[in-house]
Amino acid sequence: MTVPIAIIGTGIAGLSAAQALTTAGHTVHLFDKSRGSGGRMSSKRSDAGSLDMGAQYFTARDRRFVTTVNQWQASGWVAEWTPSLYNYQGGRLSPSPDEQVRYVGTPGMSAITRAMLGDLPVTFSCRITEVFRGAEHWHLQDAESQGHGPFSHVIVATPAPQATTLLAAAPKLAAVAAGVKMDPTWAVALAFSTPLQTSMQGCFVQDSALDWLACNRSKPGRDGALDTWVLHATSAWSREHVDMPRETVIEHLHGAFAELLDCSMPAPAFSLAHRWLYARPAGAHEWGVLSDADLGIYACGDWCLSGRVEGAWLSGQQAARRLLEHLN
């Protein structure tokens, strides 16, 4: 019997590792505490259509990632997004066009991870709470006290704070993960029955509670009758208001948006707020992957490189490569 490799987390890092390992002929089994894949790249289905509440777009700078994104584009999972970009600083809104190529999943950000997952074996709604090594193999336990295993290796592909406890069998790795601070982000979606009168489709914001906002409907492949907008608060504002009730967060960020557009904005026909507790690592690292190859346990994710989609994908690739190197 083939003993599979366990991968905890079906964000882009875990799926990147899963793809590289299955391509090399290995069997994997993925676990995620959520009901679906994608993690911070997932999109939310709502009355206003699919909404990208986490990652808004991504850029590709590393040659290997560029090649992969081109393949995704050829498969129809991603498309270029060319928003009319603005910058808001010191109370002034000004156009801020640039040459940067930006990609989004189509018809939603989650299309990418859903396609990467394909029919790989996965257990959803399963929060892993313990990872331990038996005499020969690895075993996992979930929050329902259910055991899973045996596994030949384990790849932990969760944000650093959630990885710390899962890495207890490798205390050195756990200590590195424990040292990574991740900041929260409050995200709000607003949908209007009458389109807002602005040519802005994306905006980098300074000197405000907001950090970024985008017209979700301006992305390729998004339809629906309503004019949908996604607003992200800054790390500082989100940290300070981390326990604020959702309705109050919506009110505040809606107000900041109206101030930015300098208009009396209509009440939204639909609104929702999502709190990402571990949205972005406070700094960048160059670890690529954390590993104890002799034990057979690895940790990857955006926090091992840059806190971006590209960093997470590259980290997953490195986890797979490190594991395969040790086998050969």
Ligand code: FAD
């Ligand atoms: P995640 O996507 O967080 O995946 C980890 C998975 O592990 C999750 O699915 C989670 O449910 C699961 N998990 C955690 N603990 C457990 C457990 N105990 N048991 C089982 N499963 C578990 N990047 C960009 O490049 N461009 C952007 O515009 C951008 N905007 C962003 C905006 C926001 C609001 C946020 C939150 C992030 C944004 N990012 C952006 C960052 C980007 O989304 C991340 O870098 C990337 O998606 C991280 O992928 P990952 O696989 O490392 O982690």
Ligand code: NAI
């Ligand atoms: P990018 O190159 O578009 O943006 C990088 C940064 O450059 C932006 O944050 C912005 O400050 C600046 N910038 C880029 N183009 C600009 C323009 N036309 N006008 C004014 N400023 C501009 O994309 P990259 O490097 O792939 O970064 C990903 C994005 O994801 C960043 O904006 C980052 O802030 C965001 N992100 C947000 C997270 C969150 O939790 N809210 C988490 C991780 C990433």
